Amino acid sequence: MKGAKIIDSTAPSKPEKIRRKPERPGEILAAAFEEFVLHGYAATRLEDVAARAGVTKGTIYFHFESKENVFVQMVRELSKPTLLAMQEFLSRETPDIVAFLNDFVDFSHDLVLKDRYAREILRLLIAEASRFPDLVDEHISEFLDPICDHLQARLVQAAKEGTIRQSPVIDFPDLLLAPPLVLNIFVLLLADRQDAEAQARIAAAKDLLLNGLLPR
Amino acid sequence: MKGAKIIDSTAPSKPEKIRRKPERPGEILAAAFEEFVLHGYAATRLEDVAARAGVTKGTIYFHFESKENVFVQMVRELSKPTLLAMQEFLSRETPDIVAFLNDFVDFSHDLVLKDRYAREILRLLIAEASRFPDLVDEHISEFLDPICDHLQARLVQAAKEGTIRQSPVIDFPDLLLAPPLVLNIFVLLLADRQDAEAQARIAAAKDLLLNGLLPR
Amino acid sequence: MKGAKIIDSTAPSKPEKIRRKPERPGEILAAAFEEFVLHGYAATRLEDVAARAGVTKGTIYFHFESKENVFVQMVRELSKPTLLAMQEFLSRETPDIVAFLNDFVDFSHDLVLKDRYAREILRLLIAEASRFPDLVDEHISEFLDPICDHLQARLVQAAKEGTIRQSPVIDFPDLLLAPPLVLNIFVLLLADRQDAEAQARIAAAKDLLLNGLLPR
Amino acid sequence: MKGAKIIDSTAPSKPEKIRRKPERPGEILAAAFEEFVLHGYAATRLEDVAARAGVTKGTIYFHFESKENVFVQMVRELSKPTLLAMQEFLSRETPDIVAFLNDFVDFSHDLVLKDRYAREILRLLIAEASRFPDLVDEHISEFLDPICDHLQARLVQAAKEGTIRQSPVIDFPDLLLAPPLVLNIFVLLLADRQDAEAQARIAAAKDLLLNGLLPR
DNA sequence: TATGAATGAGCTTTCATTCAT
DNA sequence: GATGAATGAAAGCTCATTCAT
Numbered sequence A, B, C, D: 001m002k003g004a005k006i007i008d009s010t011a012p013s014k015p016e017k018i019r020r021k022p023e024r025p026g027e028i029l030a031a032a033f034e035e036f037v038l039h040g041y042a043a044t045r046l047e048d049v050a051a052r053a054g055v056t057k058g059t060i061y062f063h064f065e066s067k068e069n070v071f072v073q074m075v076r077e078l079s080k081p082t083l084l085a086m087q088e089f090l091s092r093e094t095p096d097i098v099a100f101l102n103d104f105v106d107f108s109h110d111l112v113l114k115d116r117y118a119r120e121i122l123r124l125l126i127a128e129a130s131r132f133p134d135l136v137d138e139h140i141s142e143f144l145d146p147i148c149d150h151l152q153a154r155l156v157q158a159a160k161e162g163t164i165r166q167s168p169v170i171d172f173p174d175l176l177l178a179p180p181l182v183l184n185i186f187v188l189l190l191a192d193r194q195d196a197e198a199q200a201r202i203a204a205a206k207d208l209l210l211n212g213l214l215p216r
Numbered sequence E: 001t002a003t004g005a006a007t008g009a010g011c012t013t014t015c016a017t018t019c020a021t
Numbered sequence F: 001g002a003t004g005a006a007t008g009a010a011a012g013c014t015c016a017t018t019c020a021t
Helices: A002-006 A011-016 A023-041 A046-053 A057-063 A067-091 A097-114 A115-126 A133-161 A171-191 A198-211 B004-009 B025-043 B046-053 B057-061 B067-091 B097-114 B118-129 B135-162 B175-190 B196-213 C004-008 C024-043 C044-055 C058-064 C067-091 C096-115 C115-126 C133-161 C173-189 C198-209 D005-008 D023-045 D046-055 D057-062 D067-091 D097-114 D116-128 D133-161 D174-191 D198-211
Strands: none
Touching: A002 A198, A023 A057, A023 A067, A023 A115, A023 B025, A023 C133, A023 C198, A046 A057, A046 A067, A046 B046, A046 C096, A057 B175, A057 C058, A067 A097, A067 A115, A067 B025, A067 C044, A067 C133, A067 D046, A097 A198, A097 B097, A097 C115, A115 A133, A115 A171, A115 B025, A115 B118, A115 C198, A115 D067, A133 D174, A171 B004, A171 B118, A171 B175, A171 B196, A198 B175, A198 B196, B025 B057, B025 B067, B025 B118, B046 D174, B067 B097, B067 B118, B067 B135, B097 B118, B097 B135, B097 B175, B097 B196, B118 B135, B118 B175, B135 B175, B175 B196, C004 D057, C024 C044, C024 D023, C024 D097, C044 C058, C058 D067, C067 C133, C096 C115, C096 C133, C096 C173, C096 C198, C115 C133, C115 C173, C115 D174, C133 C173, C133 D005, C173 D174, C173 D198, C198 D174, C198 D198, D023 D046, D023 D067, D023 D116, D046 D057, D046 D067, D067 D116, D097 D116, D097 D174, D097 D198, D116 D133, D116 D174, D133 D174, D133 D198, D174 D198
């Protein structure tokens, strides 16, 4: 019901408490993201992070215990919105498998194109995998595994219903991630020179996924 | 006259004076690769590279002008074998498009699985794209573009012959690189914990590519 | 009102909390002077400067941006007292030209004999002129030019009054600097083995300046 | 007797041996002079000296035992022509004291203006006095002392004859070196921006020396 | 004679980290 | 909470010197 909006309009009543700066840690993490993306973990100077956040180095050490900790918390914090968006997508009810797959291709490409955080955090994880192996594992089990599990469940169900072929792809649902991943890597390598033909690309990915190359 | 060979055969009397160590630069680059892969560009110490190569820091600076130069030359040098292998693959004559596509899926996955250099250089390029943008561009035009051009030419030709569908994928041949790229990223993120089911994955990729998910 | 002093006398009640070490930069510059004098710019190690100042290398870089900057600021800072002394001398009113010239010879020789800073900074400027050309120019316009201008004005005036000859020296007032400069160079070359006959030398310089060698 | 020249004409018989490059050491010293003048002792790289001389670093070590040795021999070698010129000047017979003094002022200023070696070696000695104290002493006893001794002898003699005053300057003959020294220092500090009014300056120096400032 | 390769000590500079205020 | 000052352990790079050829 659209009446809910009325309730939302009352929301501002609560935040009235003039909390001045309890967002400090958040601002630091946002600044850290920019610097880490720009220079990588090792070449990023906490002093630059501090300057960007409008504080001094000492302040960072008041909120975080070390540079590594800043990195880890930054990745965790800035991944949350993406994680929530993905969970929201997966929780949608889309009974028709073809519609679902089309939506999935749209959603995953959209994520790559519009969510700079998601895009760049992939770069950071690839780059720093050997320094932060646990962080990588954490991300795989939080992001990748749920998606693959969900995809696989849908594919198994659809195959049982006969709405898709009994394809070996069912055992490797991550192959459905391949097209958006290619796009992600391209954008990372090309320094954000965005693909102008994004929509055509997405359509091509959908077509390939559903129909393959061979004549029917 | 072949009699000259007799004289030549006495040549070995001049002992081992045949160049002592003109392989130094190569050994340094090989050592540099290992260290850069292990720690990334910024966190790699040239002293460690030197130690691994069995020389001292000064020697590196005798052969290379800076750390950046070591990195760039390392990437160029260690990419050569992969480039040659790829060129050799593309020059093979495989008239049948289905056979060609199957071969391509095999070849590209094989590259990822067996060529550690190729795999890790992708990591380094993703990680250091903003520090070495020209190197990235160089790689794209040397590796990616020729492959895509070749793939596109084959797809166009096959579509004309009717051996494949008139698919929109023809405009985005890089989508054929998606499966091996996913594999590459996985291997990078999982710290070389190899996929035990590689062959099944390759088969799945082939099936998806040719047939898509929908029932025929 | 002089009563204010009574109030000031109560000031010490605010204990020692008045700045702990805001003299750090000054101490570093003093230490730098000693080391630069001892070894020259290039051969001076910032580590030695730090040790002499009782701090660590890092502290120097907290206060100064580079070794060159330390040198430049050191020269500027340690020249100030000499500059002030010179300005004070030039501002004295000594109407009689002979008395003035005698005072000038005394003053300039005294500077060389007693002001080690002035003496050694000349060495540093001569030695590093090609590395710090701007610093040299700065010194010439701050030290040399004002003196020469002042001397010339006095000589012109005295010649007009007939108290000195209409000498061509009036066009080259820097010639009056020659005797103390010779002394300065000697002291620099002889490693501070001071001239025991300094007073006789000064008298000789005065006599030569006023009377020349020819019989009257 | 000019007949001696006949004997000299036979001299060429000996140098016929095709000594190709026994000037190597000399070329190295000439190159070293330029580099030392440009950067000072410590900041001069033997590699640059070698490059300028058209040889490699190793060659320098074949002819000289160390960098310090190159410096010392360079100073000695490039001082020789100046020393000879000075000795030649002092050996001239100029009975008239006024003519002699005029000649001396001319000669000494000429040296400074025309002999870049002499000019710059003074800079090097001032700059490196504490690293090469013996070299400085050597120069003082070879250059300065003979000049001063000669000047003093002439002044004593002239005073005895009454051709000059019984001036206290007789005890400090080095004061006669003051004017050319000022010029030398100026040229060193001003990076060879030569004094356009050199002749007027020299005339002024002569006038001051002979007549002083006071009216006669 | 001359050189190119190699060395290694040492230098300037950087920066994560600490801590008194 | 926040800061400025200080630290000290590197790290990149340099260069006098050596030496086999």
